[in-house]
Amino acid sequence: MEYHLRTPLEIEDIKKLNAGDIVYISGEILTARDEAHARILEMDEKQEELPFSLEGTVIYHCGPLMQQTEKGWKVISAGPTTSGRMSKMTPPLLRSHGIRAIIGKGGMKDVTDALKGKCVYLAYTGGCAALAAELIKEVKAVHWLDLGMPEAVWVLSVEEFGPLIVGIDAKGKDIFSEVREKAQEKFEKQK
Amino acid sequence: MPSKISRETFIQSIADLLRKAEIELPEDVVDALRKAETAEENSVAKSQLQAILKNIEIAKKHGVPMCQDTGIMIFFAEIGNEFQPSFDIEAAIREAVILATVKIPLRPNAVDPLSRKNSGNNIGTGIPDIHWKLVPGNHLKITVAPKGAGSENMSSLRMFNPTEIGNIKNFVLETVVNAGGMPCPPLTIGVGIGGSFDAAARLAKEALLEPLDTQMEGLEREILEAVNALGIGCMGLGGSTTVLAVHVKTAYCHTASLPVAVNIQCWANRHASIVFGGEE
Numbered sequence: 327m328e329y330h331l332r333t334p335l336e337i338e339d340i341k342k343l344n345a346g347d348i349v350y351i352s353g354e355i356l357t358a359r360d361e362a363h364a365r366i367l368e369m370d371e372k373q374e375e376l377p378f379s380l381e382g383t384v385i386y387h388c389g390p391l392m393q394q395t396e397k398g399w400k401v402i403s404a405g406p407t408t409s410g411r412m413s414k415m416t417p418p419l420l421r422s423h424g425i426r427a428i429i430g431k432g433g434m435k436d437v438t439d440a441l442k443g444k445c446v447y448l449a450y451t452g453g454c455a456a457l458a459a460e461l462i463k464e465v466k467a468v469h470w471l472d473l474g475m476p477e478a479v480w481v482l483s484v485e486e487f488g489p490l491i492v493g494i495d496a497k498g499k500d501i502f503s504e505v506r507e508k509a510q511e512k513f514e515k516q517k
Numbered sequence: 518m519p520s521k522i523s524r525e526t527f528i529q530s531i532a533d534l535l536r537k538a539e540i541e542l543p544e545d546v547v548d549a550l551r552k553a554e555t556a557e558e559n560s561v562a563k564s565q566l567q568a569i570l571k572n573i574e575i576a577k578k579h580g581v582p583m584c585q586d587t588g589i590m591i592f593f594a595e596i597g598n599e600f601q602p603s604f605d606i607e608a609a610i611r612e613a614v615i616l617a618t619v620k621i622p623l624r625p626n627a628v629d630p631l632s633r634k635n636s637g638n639n640i641g642t643g644i645p646d647i648h649w650k651l652v653p654g655n656h657l658k659i660t661v662a663p664k665g666a667g668s669e670n671m672s673s674l675r676m677f678n679p680t681e682i683g684n685i686k687n688f689v690l691e692t693v694v695n696a697g698g699m700p701c702p703p704l705t706i707g708v709g710i711g712g713s714f715d716a717a718a719r720l721a722k723e724a725l726l727e728p729l730d731t732q733m734e735g736l737e738r739e740i741l742e743a744v745n746a747l748g749i750g751c752m753g754l755g756g757s758t759t760v761l762a763v764h765v766k767t768a769y770c771h772t773a774s775l776p777v778a779v780n781i782q783c784w785a786n787r788h789a790s791i792v793f794g795g796e797e
Contacts, residue, residue, distance in 0.1 A: 346561070361633075391585040391624040402622060403576075403585040408667045408699045432667070432699035432753055451568040452667065452701035452752055453785050455585040456576035474635035475625055476585075489568070491561060491754060505755045506697045509747040513694050516743065517687055 330486070334382030335426035340446045343492045345499040349448055350488035354466065354481060355384040355429065359407050361477035362470060363415040370422050377469050378479065380423035387412060387430030389476025391455070392465070399465040401482070405455030406431040409447070413437060420445055433493055433502025447494035449502075461487045520657070522793050524604040530791055531613035531659065535590065536621050538661050538789040539582040542573060546705075546761075546786045549729045553703055553751075553758040562756025566703075569751075569784055584785050587623040588663030590614050590645035593723070597654030600794055606657070607647060614639050626666075648719070656795035660788060662726060668704070668783040671696035674718055677775040685710065685777055689740050690747070692779045693760070698753015701783035703761045705729065706740070709778040712768035721780035724764035726788055737763045751784075761786075 331339050333353030343349065356378065358366070369376060390404035409430030417440035419425065426445055428434075431452035441447060450458065464483040471478045494500040542550075550573070554566040576583035592610060615638045617623055627641040628634060639645070673692045677684060689708060707727075709720025733741055741763045750756025761784070770776060 389585065389624065391582060391587060391622065393622050403582045403587075403624075405585050407586070408670070410699045431701065433697065449698075449752065449754065451565045451572070452698075453584045453586075453783055454568050454572035456579060456581050456583055457568060457572040458585075459581065460575060474628070474637075489564065491564075493754070501755070502698055502753050505749060505753055506694070509694050509697070509749050512747050513687075513690050516690075516746075 333384055335384065336382065337426070337444060340426050341443070341496050343446050343495050344497070345492050345495045345501050347492040348488065349490045349492060350486045351384060351427070351490065352485050352487065353483070355386045355484055355487065356380070357386045357388045357390060357480040357482065359387055359389050359477060360411055361473045362479050363412055363419060365470060365473070367415060367418055370418075378467075378481065380425050383425055384427040384429060385425050386482070387428065390480055392475055392480070399468065401459045401462045401465060403455035404458045404462055405453055406450045408432045409434045416440060429490060433500070438494055438498045438500050441494055441496055442498055443496055446492055446496050448490035449493040450488070450490050458487070461485060520600055520602050520794050524609055527604070527606075527793070528609050528613045528616060530793075531610055532617040532620060534659065534661055534789050534791050535613065535617040535623070535663070538663055538787045539587055539621055539623065540576055540580055542583070542785065542787065543789070545729045547573060549761040550703070550784060553761060557751070557756055557758050559750060559756035561754045562751040562758060565751040565754060566758065582621065582623070584665060585624060586665035586667060587626065588665045588787070589626055590639060591662045591664050591722070592645055592647040593650070593660040593662070593726070594647055595650045595652050595658040597652055597656045597794070599655035600657045602657070610645060610647060611640055614645050654795070657793040658790060659793075660726065660790040662788040665783060665785070668700035668781045671700040671781045672721070672779055674714070674776070674778040676714065677777055679773060679775045681775060686736065686740055686743060688777055689779050690743055692781070693744050693749065694747065696781060697749060700781045701785070702749060702753065703751055703758045703784050705761055705782040705786045706744070706763045707780040707782065708740070708763065708765045709780070710765060710767045710776070711770035712776060713770065713774070714776055716768055717776035717778040718780070720766040720768055721778040724766045725780055725782045725786065727764040729762045729786070733763060737765050
């Protein structure tokens with residue numbers, strides 16, 4: 327199945343998605359990777375208010391390459407980063423924020439339970455950063471630039487961002503771990 | 518005879534070389550990806566390979582880096598013993614990286630390993646990484662290979678016992694299985710066998726620079742077939758294209774050692790070379 331979704335996302339939007347479906351997203355997405363995840367969790371712990379809302383949002387595991395021009399920030403290249411690095415920080419993030427979709431590459435470990443019933447993991451082709459940049463229409467804001475360009479939180483306006491493959495759906499099906507388990511089995515057999 | 522090249526021309530040439538490496542893949546790499554797309558039967562994997570080929574086209578058309586992870590700059594410099602530069606080449610290379618960071622632009626990726634502070638210009642202690650080889654002749658050949666973290670992080674090194682030669686293939690397979698889709702397959706795998714702890718890693722990295730259309734033999738072919746039979750596929754979503762090529766480089770080692778390094782490279786096997794001077 328192919329779906330075209332617009333942000334903010336409702337739980338109903340993502341509950342119907344099945345692993346393997348193709349999704350295109352329009353609206354607003356926020357980049358966040360290692361350092362931004364760590365800072366959000368740190369602020370949550372201290373019960374401090376974030377400078378942006380995560381309700382109904384889409385998080386993009388991406389450290390974009392940006393250029394500052396007279397008209398503001400311009401996206402040069404903005405593909406997904408390895409989601410596996412955010413695996414441990416994702417369940418606590420999902421407990422305290424209504425994030426409805428995570429875009430990244432390579433899949434995540436041990437997050438299916440945390441995603442169940444409220445969030446999906448969408449895979450975007452790794453390295454396809456020039457292609458992604460074409461689908462980003464505007465840089466709406468940037469937070470936490472002190473973390474450096476790749477680690478800052480960039481608020482991006484996107485149009486038909488995709489094709490994204492539903493890698494982990496909200497029902498507990500995870501294509502990446504299925505592929506990995508099968509590969510592991512074949513590896514053990516031929517040893 | 519001192520080399521005729523001026524410092525300014527050299528810096529501009531190296532900055533141009535970086536631009537080429539970031540925007541355009543070597544033809545043998547693009548060919549291998551095209552062949553993989555044609556051969557792939559898994560529809561999801563095929564769609565991913567098509568996205569990669571489209572991305573390569575767009576990067577070239579717009580003159581932008583194909584991946585936002587523009588990497589850290591790794592240089593291989595081959596200098597002829599008769600090549601006499603009139604300036605500090607390493608300093609000029611560093612200047613070229615700073616220039617390229619602004620002009621191309623490149624993402625500032627270089628950070629202090631402990632404070633994680635980003636230098637902002639891709640320069641820092643030990644970065645860029647420049648490897649020198651002194652050879653006969655009057656030329657200077659510079660190769661740059663920007664290396665992204667996604668694939669580099671999945672690389673591995675193990676010191677085997679000399680009697681464990683039979684375990685080398687499984688070590689490579691284990692490395693690839695653990696990596697899954699994280700290093701952005703289809704991969705190039707460089708395997709360094711022998712040397713010492715650090716020499717094996719160097720061999721593995723140099724193996725990544727081998728043209729992908731060279732004939733693979735023996736262990737290389739054996740590993741390639743075994744990896745592709747695992748079904749990890751493009752981006753780890755399944756399929757038959759996990760690896761485009763496996764290249765093995767060896768060096769003599771201590772009789773009591775068997776170092777093996779596996780350097781993983783994503784589909785964007787970026788590198789470019791330029792030669793200064795030479796025969797007159």
